[in-house]
Amino acid sequence: MSKAIIISNRLPIKIVTKKNKNTLHHSEGGLATGLESVFKKSNDNIWVGWPGMVVKDTDAQLDIENQLAEMHLKPIFLSKKQVDGFYLGFSNATLWPIFHYATNYARYNDADWKIYQEVNEKFAEVIIPLVEDGDTIWIHDYHLLLLPRLIKEKCKNVSIGFFQHIPFPSFEIFRLIPWRKQLLDGMLGADLLGFHTIDDVNHFIDSASRLLDTTINSNVIFYKGEISSVDAFPMGIDFEKFNSKLPKLQATQKDVANLKRQFGDTKIVLSIDRLDYSKGILPRIHAFEQFLQKHSEYKGKVTLFMIVVPSRDSIYRYKELKDEIDKVVGDINARFRTLDWRPIEYFYQSFPVEYLSALYQMSDICLVTPMRDGMNLVCKEYVASRNEEDGVLILSEMAGSSRELGDALIVNPNDIGQIEEAIVAAIKMSPKEQQIRMVKMRQIIEKFNIVHWVKIFMEKLREVKKLQTSFKTK
Numbered sequence: 001m002s003k004a005i006i007i008s009n010r011l012p013i014k015i016v017t018k019k020n021k022n023t024l025h026h027s028e029g030g031l032a033t034g035l036e037s038v039f040k041k042s043n044d045n046i047w048v049g050w051p052g053m054v055v056k057d058t059d060a061q062l063d064i065e066n067q068l069a070e071m072h073l074k075p076i077f078l079s080k081k082q083v084d085g086f087y088l089g090f091s092n093a094t095l096w097p098i099f100h101y102a103t104n105y106a107r108y109n110d111a112d113w114k115i116y117q118e119v120n121e122k123f124a125e126v127i128i129p130l131v132e133d134g135d136t137i138w139i140h141d142y143h144l145l146l147l148p149r150l151i152k153e154k155c156k157n158v159s160i161g162f163f164q165h166i167p168f169p170s171f172e173i174f175r176l177i178p179w180r181k182q183l184l185d186g187m188l189g190a191d192l193l194g195f196h197t198i199d200d201v202n203h204f205i206d207s208a209s210r211l212l213d214t215t216i217n218s219n220v221i222f223y224k225g226e227i228s229s230v231d232a233f234p235m236g237i238d239f240e241k242f243n244s245k246l247p248k249l250q251a252t253q254k255d256v257a258n259l260k261r262q263f264g265d266t267k268i269v270l271s272i273d274r275l276d277y278s279k280g281i282l283p284r285i286h287a288f289e290q291f292l293q294k295h296s297e298y299k300g301k302v303t304l305f306m307i308v309v310p311s312r313d314s315i316y317r318y319k320e321l322k323d324e325i326d327k328v329v330g331d332i333n334a335r336f337r338t339l340d341w342r343p344i345e346y347f348y349q350s351f352p353v354e355y356l357s358a359l360y361q362m363s364d365i366c367l368v369t370p371m372r373d374g375m376n377l378v379c380k381e382y383v384a385s386r387n388e389e390d391g392v393l394i395l396s397e398m399a400g401s402s403r404e405l406g407d408a409l410i411v412n413p414n415d416i417g418q419i420e421e422a423i424v425a426a427i428k429m430s431p432k433e434q435q436i437r438m439v440k441m442r443q444i445i446e447k448f449n450i451v452h453w454v455k456i457f458m459e460k461l462r463e464v465k466k467l468q469t470s471f472k473t474k
């Protein structure tokens with residue numbers, strides 16, 4: 001029986017160590033949230049990845065490995081040096097900023113690149129012995145761009161899919177990376193390459209055509225005597241989880257009741273992201289500040305509920321951003337607050353998903369204004385949670401999700417005045433208009449859900465394999 005091997009940098013768990021004992025918990029993040037519901041469906045599948053922390057002790061590694069084996073998860077342990085060079089270094093201080101157009105934040109460090117290669121090879125060494133003829137291998141994201149080629153070289157009768165969860169930049173940006181050709185060559189080891197949007201697809205094809213010796217016919221790339229196909233697969237969410245399952249839970253209902261008590265008639269504007277400069281958190285806060293300055297009539301009546309989930313905070317740029325957010329929020333709250341109202345409720349922590357669900361249900365407005373975002377699942381979860389068909393989504397045109405959610409109030413995240421006006425428009429929007437917009441968005445999120453996403457990716461992968469066979473027999 002052929003199986004699926006899912007590979008991502010992080011396993012969908014995190015390890016918490018207390019009194020020398022490791023316990024495993026679910027981890028946050030778009031990919032983990034997205035694939036979890038699908039992965040659990042089959043017992044044969046294996047998910048390979050880094051457990052998220054350095055475990056030096058071999059007994060502790062074995063203990064973790066055994067616990068994970070029961071969940072069909074296979075850990076790849078990385079040393080501190082590898083985490084620094086591969087994860088914090090090349091993945092998140094070179095690729096992440098470049099792929100999000102933050103060119104000034106990118107560092108090009110040969111030592112990081114070497115470790116990135118080493119870790120991709122380490123993944124290949126663990127995975128190759130697990131592979132059998134007929135298996136489907138699905139590699140995820142920018143940490144593992146070299147892995148498709150490394151697997152293809154050793155495993156012939158398999159299907160290799162690759163999906164990138166973050167944007168693929170235009171050629172003029174991508175070409176800045178000194179190792180651009182090696183990265184493309186690695187990616188093109190996949191039979192099918194998927195991105196969230198058509199723009200990402202076109203950018204990838206453009207770079208492949210300019211940098212490598214390729215022949216391109218529409219979405220099909222001929223390279224090194226092989227065929228790869230490239231396509232857009234906008235990722236969906238588990239609609240029913242947010243629409244009905246979470247709202248029915250007692251824990252969620254308790255949180256809803258508490259939020260009602262806490263906020264009464266005050267309107268809630270919700271903002272949820274990982275700490276990241278790509279998410280546009282600071283400009284968003286400044287837009288809310290401008291809203292407070294220009295609209296004193298809403299004093300005490302509107303609150304920005306802002307969750308920033310800790311992420312990569314050992315990277316200088318992230319630490320710097322965190323300090324700046326703390327400062328600006330403190331300043332705004334000190335200037336605008338009253339005795340019984342704080343304009344910004346700011347949390348630097350993560351919450352249980354039941355609490356997120358309660359917040360999605362209780363928030364009148366969801367403010368999602370990334371500078372760049374491959375897709376953005378928070379806005380989709382908000383829409384799915386609005387089962388009474390009300391509420392307003394304000395969404396950046398730079399988020400991949402804006403291609404599907406045209407009924408949101410679409411804004412340019414650099415235009416603080418436009419965001420401020422959108423907040424006012426959202427507060428004033430009639431229930432009828434809210435409903436018309438929300439119903440259309442909900443139909444899209446319900447139809448193009450996570451199960452649909454996996455299904456069309458897998459169907460396309462099978463199609464590409466057929467195309468390759470017919471090409472070879474010609």
Ligand code: GDG
Nearest residue numbers: 028029030031033165350351352353373374375376377378
């Ligand atoms: C990458 C791409 C793309 C957030 N706070 C908490 C929490 N979350 C969950 C949300 C959501 C996920 O994390 C965040 O997903 P996003 O899509 O918004 O962002 P990234 O983490 O940057 O994801 C992105 C995604 O991959 C998928 O392809 O959309 O563009 O950057 O699901 O609910 N979950 C819990 N507590 C929190 O406090 N439990």
